[in-house]
Amino acid sequence: MASVATTGVSSYVLRQHRPGDLGWIVHRHGILYNQEYGWTERFEGLVARVASDFIEHYDPKCERCWVAERDGSFIGCVLLVKDRDSDLNGAKLRLLLVEPSARGLGLGRNLIQQCTSFAHEVGYSRIRLWTNSGLTSARRLYQKEGYKLMKSEEEETLGMKSVTTVVQATQRITSPTMSPSVCPVKPTSPAIVTTSACPAPSLEVWATPYSFDSGMVHYIQFDTETDLGHGFIGPDEIGGSEGEESGPFSTLCDAQLKWLEKDLSSVDRNKTPWIIAAGHRPWYISAKNESGTVCEDCRKVFEPIFLKHGVDLVLSGRTHLYERNAPIRTFNADPNPNGLNNPSAPWYITNGAAGHYDGLDSLS
Incomplete structure (x- = not known):
């Protein structure tokens, strides 16, 4: 996709990157910064590493490289990438360049x-970015756009002594909170989550995943219909198998997975030694009709994190029967020599039989 910006001089086009663009970006950075600031090939090497990292880890849902063209010629660029050095859901602005x-x-x-x-x-x-004390025009632009200085330090990474500054913009960018919702439900009261009694984690208008503690169990409700993460299209999303065109609902990349990771990492197994997770669609099931469609994408997304954190039981519905499997790890029975004594993989139980007007489904 491209957009056209019209100025008093001429128009230019902003588009996303294509094969060959990143090499040109490295080339122009090396030449211009040497001509205008005397920076050596060490800076060009730094730009090459940034470009290489972008290509290797590019996530089209969360990252962009914009290239500006006028009359078919390159006149500028910028990258926005995940801040993989931080767990605060941030991004980095990289390689801003405007041709003279x-x-x-x-x-x-x-x-x-x-x-x-x-x-x-x-x-x-x-958004964070690194700039340099000598780049006065760029620094003024960042300041006008709401960026504020975080720290400065002298270094020689550019082949000469210079002052590198780190600036950050937070004022104009908002995101959902990602804290887990742990609701201490009393054992004698129904474990029903409501807005007032036990708020779900705030994920903008999408707040279906939640968790709570009851007795010695930590319960998790996760969403198999939308916002699966890792680029998978949920069954109910636009382009999904159900044709519902509903979702995704969170604008945060991998929001549900990040929430699950944070929630499961915070469980105190001394207080709640058992973890039970529940979602609508099963990924280990034997039914042969349409309601028994295996959600393989769900398995690819959720099974690794459940195995990592030792989830004990995974409950599902949708398929109109009752089916209980032995602990399973990636299609295979749990190899734990202790058998059912503290298995290393979850039990899977599907119970979608209750109240189905057509009766139970057949097994394949």
């Missing part, structure tokens, strides 16, 4: 605003 022939068109500001807009759309909580 395009300066004064407002292109630099437009590129920064593209990053801000996309970060808001995806759900990042902040």
Whole structure:
């Protein structure tokens, strides 16, 4: 997709990157920063590493490289990537460049605003970037767009002594909270989650996953219909198998998986030694009709994290029968030599029989 920006001089096009663009970006950074600031090939090597990392780890749902063109010629670029050095749901703005022939068109500001807009759309909580004391024009642009200085330090990574500054924008970017919702339900009261009694984690309008403690059990309700994560399309989403065109609902990349990881990591097994997770669709089932469709994408998304954190029991419905499997690990029976004494994989129970007007499903 591309957008056209019209100025008093001419128009330019902003588009996403194509094969060959990242090599050109490295090339132009190396030449321009040497000509204008005297930076050596060490800086070009740094840019090459950033570009290589972007290509290797590129996530189209959460990351972008914009290239600006005028009359078919490259005039600028910028990258927005995940901040993989932080667990605070942040992004990094990288490799902002405006060719001398395009300066004064407002292109630099437009590129920064593209990053801000996309970060808001995806759900990042902040954007960080690194700049240099000598890049006065760029620093003014960042300041106008709401970035604030975090720290400065002198270093020689560019082949010469210089002051590198880290700036961050947080004011204009908001995101859902990602804290787990643990509701201490009394053993004598129904374990029913309501907005007032036990708020679910706030994921904007999408708040279906939640967790609570009852007695010695930590319960998790997860969503198999939308927002699976890892780029998978949920059954109810636009393009999904159900044709519901409902969702995804969270604008945060991998929101449910991040929430699950944080929730499961926080469980105190001394207080709640048992973990039970429940979701609508099963991924180990024997029914042969349409309601027994195996959710293989659900398995790919959720099984690894349940195995990692030792979930004891996974409950599901949808299929109109009762089926109980032995502990399973990636299609195979749990190899634990102790058998059912503290198995290393979850039990899977499907119970979708209650109240189905057509009766029970057949087994294949």
